[in-house]
Amino acid sequence: MFALASVGASSALAADGESIIRDRCLGCHVETGESATPFSRISEQRKTPEGWLMAISRMQQQRGLVITPEEKRTLVKYLADTQGLAPAETRELRYVLEKQPNVTESFEPWLQDTCVRCHSGARIGLQRRTEEDWKWLVHFHMGQQPTAELHAGARDRAWFDIALNQVAPKLGQVYGLNTQEWSDWQAADKQSLSGRWVMSGYLPEKGQFDATVHISELGNDKYSVTMDGQYADGTPLTGKGSGIVYxxxxxxxxxxxNGVKMRQVLAASEDGQSLNGRMFKRDDDVLGGQVTAIKGAGITAVSPSYIRQGERKLLTISGNKLNGSVHLGAGVKVVSVVSRDDNRVVVVAEASQRAESGHREVRVGKLSSEMPLAVYDQLARVDITPSDSIARVGGGGGALAKQKSWYRAVGYAAGADGKPGTEDDIRLGYMPASWSLKPFDEIAEHDGDIKYAGTIDDRGIFTPGDAGPNPERKMSTNNVGNLTVTGTVHDGNQVVSGDSHLLVTVQKFVRALID
Incomplete structure (x- = not known):
């Protein structure tokens, strides 16, 4: 996944990338003669692979750039490798690369009010530019979208003056071209990721899974991948594909x-021993989940992650090189080992009736889990994630597919203060739930949103209604709606529910690699 190409191959790639820039880009850009920034408006920027792909595509669409698909792939690879972002520079913003749905961002007001009103803050934060180039970007906005000053949130202030003279200098400081993180990453030793890995994760339609992943290097940072594992219900998982590392x-x-085309967006740790990110459906990126893979010994998952006082429960510990005795912490004992191999240990665990509520470290031999096991007395509350979400109508004979949403229930026990809903609460983890919908407010009830906006299944996956006018609705409006998603957890004799807000809205007609 991440082994560097040989020196010869890297040199060839660099030569090819520079040649493509000279052959395809210098009709508009110029060669400066400076070693640090040799190409104007190109060398003053650093971006993710998606960022560079968007920039080149924009040049094709708006400036008439003529470039072959193979040249385009080569140029994206070259620019991402030589003018990319260090791991530390993408770490907090990877949600937008991983296509995580329904993320709520929070940025400083100076950025929120000026830039984030139109697109995500992550799109800005995943770039590095000189201060001069940030100013050029402001000018580009005015030239390309001259009505920018007339939008809501801009026409009540001197937007252009603020963006050019206040925000751009701050961007040059916060997201400047030359950073210590980038210098450190360029100098760091790079580790090969070829070999055998173990991966754990969750997919909405199938649940928790574990798999052995074999990665074989093909050269020039391209790889073949095979996967072999199983879901929690015992269904086999097999897969194969390819990858590239930037x-x-x-x-x-x-x-x-298993016949379903998936995409993976993962980041390797700096020591090359772990991979973390998201895997999702190629044609429906909402339907995906977080995955973790490790190359060395370690624990990747404990499922389920909770046990009630006095309860006996089947626990699965996933990871790599799981050798040695299993320890579940004070007050929790292993009654029996149901099955075990190098990557998976299934045990029957029992929590004492007097076990203290709180988190326990799970250990297998000398290995310990970063994901604790929670012991609790009773379920105090259930939160539904995401707490606010958007789904979009689609289909109905139109070209755009429906955009679904999906939900999980997170259980909590009251902490030492005995009051649920405080910072002292004990997070138990994801719990099985039953799902239902209801109108969000009186207007939604009056308009019959519950009838038309969509349905939710027993996996927590919401499918919106068809796009287009609906003659059954008032004024033949479409199937948008304002709903509440309710997840109900049955835990022993307890029944606890939580709610989430869902807005079902119209199609999204413009979708960018980075929104």
Whole structure:
């Protein structure tokens, strides 16, 4: 996934990338003669692979750039490798690369009010530019979108003056071209990721899974991938595909798992021993989940992650090189080992009736889990994630597919203060739930949103209604709606519910690689 190409191959790639810039880009850009920034408006920027792909595509669409698909792939690879972002520079913003749905951002007001009103803050934060180039970007906005000053949130202030003279200098400081993180990453030793890995994760339609992943290097940072594992219900998982790594750590994979085409966006740790990110459906990126893979010994998952006082429960510990005795912490004992191999240990665990509520470290031999096991007395509350979400109508004979949403229930026990809903609460983890919908407010009830906006299944996956006018609705309006999603957890004799807000809205007609 992330092994560097040989020196010869890297040199050839660099030569090819520079040649493509000279052959295809210098009709508009100029060669400066400066070693640090040799190409104007190109060398003053650093971006993710997606960022560079968007920039080149924009040049094709708006400036008439003529470039072959192979040249385009080569140029994206070259620019991402030589003018990319270090792991530390993408770490807090990877949600937008991983296509995580329904993320709520929070940025400083100076950025929120000026830039984030139109697109995500992550799109800005995943770039590095000189202060001069940030100013050029402001000018570009005015030239390309001259009505920018007339939008809501801009026409009540001197937007252009603020963006150019106040925001751009701050961007040059916060997201400047030359950073210590980038210098450190360029100098760091890069580790090969070829070999055998174990991966754990969750997919909405199938649940928790574990798999052995074999990665074989093909050259020039391209790889073949095979996967072999199982879901929690015992269903086999098999897959194969390919991948490419950018900037010596940033993995983009395409795999077919049990006949379903999937995408992977993963980041390798700096020591090359772990991979973390998201895997999702190629044609429906909402339907995906977080995955973790490790190359060395370690624990990747404990499922389920909770046990009630006095309860006996089946626990599965996933990981790599799981050798030695299993320890579940004070007050929790292993009654029996149901099955075990190098990557998976299934045990019957029992929590004492007097076990203290709180988190326990799970250990197998000398290995310990970063994901604790929670012991609790009773379920105090249930939160539904995401707490606010958007789904979009689609289909109905139109070209755009429906955009679904999906939900999980997170259980909590009251902490030492005995009051649920405080910072002292004990997070138990994801719990099985039953799902239902209801109108969000009186207007939604009056308009019959519950009838038309969509349905939710027993996996927590919401499917919106068809796009287009609906003659059954008032004024033949479409199937938008304002709903509440309710997840109900049955835990012993307890029944506890939580709610989430869902807005079902119209199609999204413009979708960018980075919104």
């Amino acid at each position: 900037t010596s750590y940033d993995w983009r994979g395409a795999v077919t798992i």
